[in-house]
Amino acid sequence: MRSLLAATLIASCAFAGTLHAQVTPFDMSGERPGEPEKRPPPATSPPPVQPQPATPPVPQTPQAAQPSLTPPQPAAPVPATVPATPAQQAPESTPAGQPPASPATAGKRHFVVPSDRLNLAGEFASREWTIYLTPEQAEAAVRLNFGYRNSIYVAPEASTLSVEVNDTPIGETTIRSAAGVTENSIELPYGLMRPGSNKISFSASQRHRTDCTVQSTYELWTDIVPEQTYLEFDTAKMTMPPTLDDIRAVGVNGQGQTRFNIVVPKLDQSASTTPLLRLSQALGMLAAMPNQVFEFSTTLPTQVSPGELTVVVGTAAELEGVLPRLPDGALSGGIAAFVENPATATQLLVLTGPSWPAVESIVENILAPVDRPESVSRSVLMTQRWTGMNTPLLTGSTRMPFSALGLKSTEFNGRRFRTGFNVGIPSDFFGNAYGEARILLDAAYSSDVLPGSHIDIYVNGSIASTVPITNSGGSVLRQLPIRFTMRHFRPGANLIELEAVLLTRADQVCSPGSTASKEPRFALFDTSEFRLGDFARIAQVPNLAAVSGTGFPYGRGENVDLFIDRIDNQTLSATATLLSQLAVVAGRPLRTIPKASAIATGEGDAIFVGQISQIPPLALAQTHLSEEAPKTWGTSAQSAPGNLNQDMLDEWRQKTSAISPFATISDWLGRNFDISLGSLRFAPGDEPMFLPPETANVVLSQGVAPSGNGTWLVLTAPTGEKLQRGANSLTQHKIWEQLDGSLTQYGVGDPPLETRAATQVSFLPTQPFSIWNFRLIAANWLSTNILSFAVLLVCFSVLLGLATSALLSRFGKNR
Template sequence: MTRLRKLPLLGLALALSASVAFAQEPSVPFDMSGERPAVETKPATGGDQPVTTQTREPEKKAATPDTTARRYIIPAASLLLEGEVASQSFPVFLTKQQATSATAISLGYSNAVVIAPESSRLTVIVNDAVVGELPVQSAEGTRDVRFEIPAGLLRPGINRVTFNAVQRHRTDCTIRSTYDLWTAIDPARTFLTVEADPSGRLLTTDDIAAIGLGPTGQTKFVMVVPEMGQPAATNALMRLSQGLSLMAKMPNQTFDVVDTLPAKAGAGEMTVLVGTAGDLAALLPGLPATARSSAVATFVDAPAGDRKIFVVSGPDWPSIEGAVEGMVSPVDRPIGVTREALSVRQRNAADMPLLTGETSLTFAALGVRTGEFSGRRFRTGFDIGIPSDFYADAYGEAMLLLDAAYSAEVLPGSHIDIYVNGNIASTLPITNRNGGIFRHLPIRVTMRHFRPGPNRIDIETVLMTQADKVCAPGASALEEPRFALFDSSELRTPRFARIAQLPNLAALSGTGLPYNGQVDPTALYLDRLDADTLSASATFLGKLAVASGRALQVRPEASALAIGERNAILVGTISQLPPLVLGQTHIAGESASSWGAKAGDGQQGATQEAFNEWQSRVRGGSWRGQISALETWLHDTFDISLSSLRLLPGVEEPVTPGEDARFLIAQGDSPDQTATWTVLTAPTGADLRAGMTAVAQDDRWRQLDGQASLDGKGAEALDTRPVNRTRFVVTQPWSFANLRLVAANWLSSNILAYAVLFCALSILLGIATSGLLRRFGRGV
């Protein structure tokens, strides 16, 4: 009996000793020794998907050189997959060496705490093949997973990587709860693993498209120009920047012009040396000997031998310009050749179709596939391109012919919403019970929210059921389909008016208007040839080249006053721009001395605040206040603004940049109103470069609109100023059909003019009728 009594005591002692041993293990949150468990993926047996396991690293040995490199995938600083069903696709351009040596894809993600992991899945698809799937269960922080890529799946050229998320709420079944579902994918921890090539992965100009991205979705060209101050170098640099942009076609690409060779280049960066052989000899010992007698444009080894750098050189600048032209010509689109799609690598690998008139496209052709849905809020969409001379924003209507079905449990009150560029354009209520099938159900979509360039159309279906009202345990995870959308659905656009409107920064960012189709070179004025101004100019022209689909011909001008009646781009600090330029682009003249000034800023702010306060006091009890209230009521009730009730266009208000503004893009007419001037300016050269770099990011570039757009320090969106006076430019051959559509849109935009014209025609009709009756008498 004594021996039996000692057994529990012995077991208790062993348990205590084991707990002490576990307590002596180093705590993970405070482990700074580098021995934290590593995350790796091991294939599961029995046909299951790869699973992520935690394993402890063995004892450290001598460091070995890393033989792998990362190809980042997401061209953005962040990515959120929101709602019950979400999908995002991204193109990745690979060289032959990268495609054959890629071994795995890594993914870092986190998710909302309300997501139920047992019924939520995150899937990674590469070129339409599923390479990994896992439950969404990383609510406590970012989790890293790794999936092996089957051999031969990746190919040289464009590859598509897709992230699909199916997310369900733990406890809630309401429509509102679907907005709380999200999975965040970290772009810095999401990449393809490829073997590092010691000789450099870029070997020919065709490989420039594989420059890739940085950890935050950026692409940068570092242009090393030892003699950047020479006027002869400007034209070659601007032409080269456009050629490189057309070859890469990345959404967030910028240019950094420097005079010294950087020690290294990070992911998504490419170093380009430009200069005569005499200028580059000291920087690059491996410069080809032929550069002293003829032009060269090729990749060579960097001085450290750790990478390849692209060199454009020759005995003099005319020969360098010839080398640049020989490199740009194969990727340039000749003038007069109409493009059928807008090509930019952003949401997916496919080019978006350019709709120039009456068109009918199926959802399958637009990249939307047939899908079934078992949740509460379904959303999908596609991208289309609109030409720069689009003029149907006041009367035009597109049509969606929807092929869809919904089950008998869907209740009346459910609806289908159509969004264009984030703005709701149409709503279709579901009123029938017992389910139904739509066969080419017409949904009219107003074209007022369309803009030149890329446009996004989203289809959102909100489904309400009795089961969701009860919300029994496990109801949010049911997989019985409630709704289906078929890819036989169609988008049909009518024939719309084609005439350009200037100034128009939306058309500039979307398609490069007015510089995209002109034969004569565009005048380019730079107030100084330094690193900041050249970097901003190269970045801007690179963005214009991608938007235009061709490299623009530019001619540098030493004086802004010598431009005359030509389309022009002017870049410089605001204090160096002539008053004539500021006046033509409607920038307040006093901004040349006050914008960015440090002295008296506090007093100026206090004065402006006091002025605004007195203005609100006076306006509140005056007739101006009543007009303001009337304008608000008309806009809220009938969506009519006072500007549409004017017979004559209003006066352009001068743009006065505020204290928080650091960069301004403005557009205006030449003195005789026959050409367009675009100004890029800032208080200092550093602000000019930083502001253009910020605006070059795809999400901000698409926000350019109106007559002027300002980028503020820390602002989430651009401050855009509308256009009051527009100039029409004929872009199509004269025809009665197009003229009729132009008149219809103009009269729809100018209601008062339409009313006056209607009254005048009615009076003329009455006079004519009266005359006829007086002449021929009354009928029996």
């Protein structure tokens, strides 16, 4: 009897312990609503005076309540991981509901995410980038903190988030933060961070809780929260005075933005415009961050946030009343030095001297290390701050293994595998109609993979090729050729992605626990190759894609005329932001020459920046902006009742009118043969004038100069405030890479960015004449002008017939 009671008691305790050890139950309450970019703060966060989290009641066990980068306990239903090494120390993990850090702790933060959002989507996702550290920062870096949240559909028992620094794994955690943001802290091994560039990588392996279909993989995501992802420094080791090397290490703020505050007490001097804009380009190229903005002012800022650098510029006499003290030697010659601002306890970079020519000489000295001679070509595009490596620039026939493009051999056990790499295309690329690239794929798939699976190739987000898997039983693919056209390529960096969609019988059954299977289904080997064929090289203008990709034609090292309607802080800020972005993508600073009017700009390239009412009419006409724009854009004239009624009437006429036969034919040709009626013309139509709508805040437009020997670029907005904010928005990386056509507008519409294709295009030779290049140019041009090609084909056929008839008449039977 006693034995029976003892056995019953032991069984009851074991059952209770099992109940207590269960993980957080499946709960849909933590799912984010609406658009992921704009999430409200977690409702569980309490006020600072009461730091207890107000989360719903959940079992409070060490395994379930808090994720950890340490290996899971054997009792937990999580796959075993490698035991922690010195590089994988147990980090501290804190929920988002804790009180904010103290000012002393916040001052040590160096934010690292170079964007306002870092999303890891799908079953396999990885993002990497580099940050720049000074020798002192590399020595003082002690901890990497990051916060993350994830989809409620992610199964924590089968999903992990891994972190690497300089290709060294430093931690791994199960993904279980659907209810809000979870913060983690990882101790950095001594010597891991190094002076200069350091690569940071986040990788997510995610599986669905209940669904085994390929469609369910689109519900999986993990967001790394930028404002809670930062390096922490030991301030006791940061005692050395800053140097000019600190410009490269300015970093980003919690939204992934880099800001330069340029303080000029005498801002309205025309003599200072050129050195100030040269300085802006130097700062932008040294930092080389994806989201850089510049702001000019006449007084020191009252507060400075992380990711900001304040630069004070002026003669010694102009700065005497602004700075608490001048750098030593400011009265004898030009000097660049850091001084402390007592009001904000931050360092100011001061550029001063006895005169503006002395200040200008200092600016040129700062610019010299990043300047590139006109005769020196570049082989890479500077993208490592947001892609992890600089993008190779391919100017012709090339073959590169995946290992040289940053990809590693990978095994995959899920349903949808996706990875990618970047390649650069020059500004004079002219092969979108006939050019061809290919991937020679080294891969393997298991016997579980069924026919109907397929491998897809995407170029800049658009599908380019599909290869079906038709054989069952598994296979090893060696140098499998996958051809795809270059239709979606554009000047600058291009993202090429490979996606494998894998179907299996186990997924059709979807038995419990099958989503967590660890058996590999697919393997991609880094011996695979990307091959690019020859393509025609001749520039086209207008072409904002070339402007955003490589800064063409303003970054060729030639003089560029610059028209600024007025010298004030908003116009100079917008101009500096634009020129800095052009310098970064061009790989060299622009040589701008200020001009007072459009007539004075001459026959070369020119850039116009200002409010629409101040842009010369000639510049508006050449860039196809309506002459009515200065009168109506930004005023109530466009929204007058009469205009609204007319717009409504035109809209209803389009709805009720009969469909034109030409429209039906055009739709049929485009749907079945990818042919537009525009390609069935001998000559292009006239470029219509563009009247910006009220929803547009800023417009960037390009056109040919009146002489035909240059290209004009206009950045304009209805007000100075919208001009500055619009320039800041357009130059953000995710917006800048979408510029295309002859005109781009950005505003409050849906979508906020709209582009207009160029109707009339001029060709600008960039290469020495060769028969081979001319043949490629002709092939691409004829491929886009079908009617001209057909007429030429008929003419050659007639000529061939006449020649044949003439020969037969001389050598025929009658002779």
